Amino acid sequence: MRISDDRYSRERLRMELALRFLGHEARTQTIRAWTGLSDDRIRKLYRSYLSQARRELPRHRGKSPHQVAYFTRSQQLQLESAVLASMLSLLGVIPVQDAGAAPAALPGLTRGALLCAAFEAYCALVPAAQISFEHAVFLANALTRGDQLRLGGCAGCGGLVVTERFLVRDPRCHLCTLAARAH
Ligand SMILES: [Zn+2]
Structure with missing residues (x-):
């Protein structure tokens, strides 16, 4: 055949x-x-x-990540989420603006390769990166759906920041949050 x-x-x-x-x-x-x-x-x-x-890879079993709060849990994770989301956005894995307006892209070979490239760029940019690949997949899906997480501009400096959709009206990046506290 x-x-x-x-x-x-x-x-x-x-x-x-x-x-x-x-x-x-x-x-x-x-x-x-x-x-x-x-x-x-x-x-x-x-x-x-x-x-x-020739090595044993740690295998993750059980359920995939499902907590949107993970990405805003600490200032470090907030910063890393913004870097990762920027890469996902730049490479076209997630919609550039107004997630939810465009029909959600489905998992697929082309988008999967771009997702890997975005994650690899994030790992190269952030020393000792904390966000796992599974969390990156979750973030890409959540930002594409736009129902729980969104990617927006910081109210202070306009830098990208990942926020929980309904919790924050004027999202601020960690630097602007620090600056606001200092005053
Ligand atoms: Zn800012």
Whole structure:
């Protein structure tokens, strides 16, 4: 049986994205959602990945992150969330403005690769980055839906800041919050 080039290259893209997700310690359910691979294929891929990497990767089991409050929990996380959201926005993973106005983009191969690139840029920019890949996936989905979190301009300086949608009227970045406290 002959497999068409198109189908073959799509399969290769799936595998490549799954490997990239595995490298970021993504959960099986996340890899399944973004690549469309079956759990069985992902398990096999994971085993061959381990034997190639010759190391034990920590696997995260159980539920994916679901707390929107995580991203505003501390000033450090607020700052890191803004950097990560900027990368997600720049690379087109999330809508640029007014999340919720555009139809929410679904997980897919192209968007998945951009999501990895955004996360990798964030890790390169922030030393000892705290936000895990799973949290980055959650943030991308939440900002795309725009129902719980939104990306807006700081009321003080206009810098990007991630806020809980209904909690803050005039969001401020951590620097402007510090400056306001000092006065
Ligand atoms: Zn500010």
